[in-house]
Amino acid sequence: MLKVYRGELLHFLADPDKVPLSESYQYFADGVMIIKNGLVEQVGEASELLAQLDENVALIHYQNGLIMPGFIDTHVHYPQTEMIASYGEQLLEWLENYTFPFERQFADFEHGKNVAEFFLNQLLAAGTTTALVFGTVHKASVDAFFTVAQQKNLRMICGKVLMDRNCPDYLSDTAQSGYEDSKALIEKWHNTERLQYAITPRFAPTSSTEQLNKAGQLLAEYPGVYLHTHLSENKAEIAWVKELFPERDGYLDVYDNSKLLGRRSVFAHGVHLHDNECQRLATTSSAIAFCPSSNLFLGSGLFNLQQAKAFNINVGLGSDIGAGTTFSMLSTINEGYKTQQLRQEKLSPFQSFYLATLGGAKALDLEGTIGNFVKGAEADFVLLDYQATPLMARRMQHCQTLTEKLFILSMLGDERHVKATHIMGERVEPEPSNDLGND
The missing domain is CATH 2.30.40.10 (Urease, subunit C, domain 1)
Incomplete structure (x- = not known):
């Protein structure tokens, strides 16, 4: 036809x-x-x-x-839709005071479906047709999201959060339960119609080395799935990672040691990266999600796009709802332009729209499929x-x-x-x- x-x-x-x-x-x-x-x-x-x-x-x-x-959104949290614009904190306090209490509700499949329906309608209204999406620690949150996305025939990528320490008991899994739940979700949803799965440790501080290693095991067992997590967003976060993993040579090395880098690994933020980390991201063909709205809202810093480009790292744009304050990729481009202005660097409109379309497709290893x-x-x-x-x-x-x-x-x-x-x-x-x- x-x-x-x-x-x-x-x-x-x-x-x-x-x-x-x-x-x-x-x-x-x-x-x-x-x-x-x-x-x-x-x-x-x-x-x-x-x-x-x-x-x-x-x-x-x-x-x-x-x-x-x-448009392609390479980093967004659907469970944080209803806590967007929560006032006054930086990353770690914001997670504790706002994010974790909201995510508790997603043990309920029907609640997840309700929020997923609204969230996906917001994306479509903003012209976003593909997104890489965080669920919560609850298996039901991903089942709910994929159920709605499948009904809408969308190309969406989502995963259950892995989090076995430094979080409330009501949001904690274990290395083994996280592995088993993720495995079940992969076998149920990955490559079902236009849906794909992302193994999703929240970030290094909330996963033990054992859990990160189990995530690496899943990646080896299912080489077509994604790895989606956070990296070097906030200076206090980076210092915390150093305390928790003193044996590792920096934040990225924590993930690298668990074999989490690769062509379908997408790391949100990367605001404070060293050149050697950029080189390693490039060597492994890993990608960065540039989230300017969120970085400005939480006061995390100004992403060094030119550094990422110099090392030939694939970069896409992310709204990072709910720390980000807009579903609109047009508004996200606006914020991205301003972050680069503050760095005394230019972001051309051609480069901006490339990042929101084909750049995002390359970051998600979907060039030729979308973008x-x-x-x-x-x-x-x-x-x-x-x-x-x-x-x-x-x-x-x-x-x-x-x-x-x-x-x-x-x-x-x-x-x-x-x-x-x-x-x-x-x-x-x-x-x-x-x-x-x-x-």
Whole structure:
């Protein structure tokens, strides 16, 4: 079955920082995307492709907006949705005072389903079509999340938190129970339709060496699954890791010693990394989730994107709800730009949108599956509306280049500017507030 979308269209083919800019993306002011059975069949100029189509094929024409691949969130906590914007703490105090009490509720499968439904609708409303997601320590939290994600036919990655020390008793598992629960969840959910599993130690301080080693054992037993955890987010956290693991040569080495680094290992934050740690991340093809909204909210620091780029580390963007304060990847780009300004460095709009799409796909080892419009990719995409707010509409009147348009979208854009989200070629929520297309 063919579906055809026409409109202004942009997607990335490579990292704009690694190839000449003109080779890093394809842009069609009047483009067409042909979708067959939910997968991209072809993209190109409307003037060329429309002539090849049967006149009976339904054409959906989106005007006054930009069609892009769906956004990819490489680090987010669905159980923290209802504690977003909790005031006044830095990381360790914030976990104790807010996070742990909220996560207790996710022993209840129905509660997890209810929150997962709201959470996934928020992602879709913001144009995010894939995410790497923390559950809680409860097996039920992951069953609930995947149940809802499967109903929506989403490509989602999630995992049960592993946490056997330095946490409340009501959130603690053991090295063995965490292993067994994770194993059961992997066998039930990993590669079921569009769902994938991530082995998920919360962070080094809340897992014993035995538990981290069991996580490494799982990775060896199931080489296609992900490893998702936190790394070097906060200076007090790093000092705590040093106290807990005095025999190890730094925070990353704790994970490395348990064989947790690799092509599908994603480490959130990495705000305070040494060059030798960056080199090790690069050597093992591990990835970093850059979470600017959260880093600013908790006062953790300013991520050194240029350092990560210098070592050729794959980097994606993460909202990190609920320390992050927005589901919107447009707003997250806004925060990311400002963090780099404070570092006296530049973040171009091309690089920003690359990180939110193809960069995220590479960080998740899903290049060719999601993140752009190459032939055979899953047709998850969004329509960004240039006219969604009077301010943006007015500002866009003065644009001369694509660079300007992208920058304005990233500085003034939010959920209001996502006027249609599509999953495997089918339009889903949010419904448009004004008519941008006609069948």
